[in-house]
Amino acid sequence: MIDFHSHVLPGIDDGSSCEEESLDMLRIAKSQGVxxxxxxxxxxxxxNSVGHFLKDREKSFNKLKACTEYMKDDAYPAIKLGAEVCYFNGIGQARELEKLCIEDTDAILLELPFTQWNKFVLQDVIMLMEERRLTVILAHIERFYAFQTRKKIWKEMLELPVIFQVNADFHDNRKKRKVVKKLIENDKPLILGSDCHNVENRKPNLISGYDYISDKYGKKMVEQIDNLGREVLGFDTK
Ligand SMILES: [Fe+2]
Structure with missing residues (x-):
């Protein structure tokens, strides 16, 4: 399994607070099959500027790598660097965005606003795809439905050729389950992420989403999700 969304790097955001916590998170993820x-x-x-962010991220990652345990132990998943890029007005034309793509890919994990979207949000997403030629992955899409009273924009967003990242805990909530059901029924491209922040209330939990989807929609669906993830990262697909 590939976990497409995590705050596992130590001391850089509201995720892992230190290297020890990061190692614990990685260990939990690995035990689940990540x-x-x-x-x-x-x-x-x-x-923040892109330059600063990249420097901070490198520093944080280096700290994690410097942990002897991490270096010597293959009990941890491999890490690929990326960013959860929060939407801002005009992002479609912003400089240096490509540097925030997931390592060695043209895919960007974009977090849309937790407010009613408007046509500018839609246009920016389209611009990222059509003019910047990026693969747009919309972070935890199921969390936004509640904010979209103008369902027309919501529908238009869902029609775009983006990839939808779903958080593994979606099945705990009836409305979120409904969003994911619709995406699956309409054959939309899905990938899963834990969006883990710590080892307490937002732990690595990818397996719970996989198990739910496998039980409800069958193993084929889970394979499809895995294959798309591998494709985005340029791994071999079977
Ligand atoms: Fe996140």
């Missing part, structure tokens, strides 16, 4: 974990710290353009 082979690769994307480290996607929050990027907020209003209080």
């Amino acid at each position: 082979i690769t974990m994307l480290a996607t710290p929050h990027f907020y353009a209003q209080n």
Whole structure:
């Protein structure tokens, strides 16, 4: 399994507080069968520059790698660096965005606003795909439905050729389950992430989402999710 969304890097955002916690998170993920974990710290353009963010991320990752345990132990998933890029007005034309893509890919994990979307949000997403030629992955899509009273925009967003990242805990909530059901029934491209932040209330939990989908929609669906993840990362697909 590939975990497409995590805050596993130590001391960089509201995720893992220190290297020890990161190692615990990685250990839990590995025990669930995660082979690769994307480290996607929050990027907020209003209080950070791309350059600063990348430096901070490197520093944090180096600290984690420096833990002897991590270096010597293969009990941890491999880490790929990325970012959870928070939407801002005009992101479609913002400089240096490509540097925030998931390592060695053209895929960007985009967090849309937790407010009613408007046509500018839609246009920015389209611009990222059509003009910047990026693969847009919409982070935890199921969390936004509640904020979209204008369902027209919601529907238009769901029609775009983006990839939908769903958080593994979606099945705990009836409305979120409904969103995911619709996506699956409409054959939309899905990938899963834990969006784990710590080892307490937001632990690595990817397996719970996989198990739920496997029980409810069958093993084929889970394979499809895994294959798409592998494809995005440029891994071999069987
Ligand atoms: Fe997140």
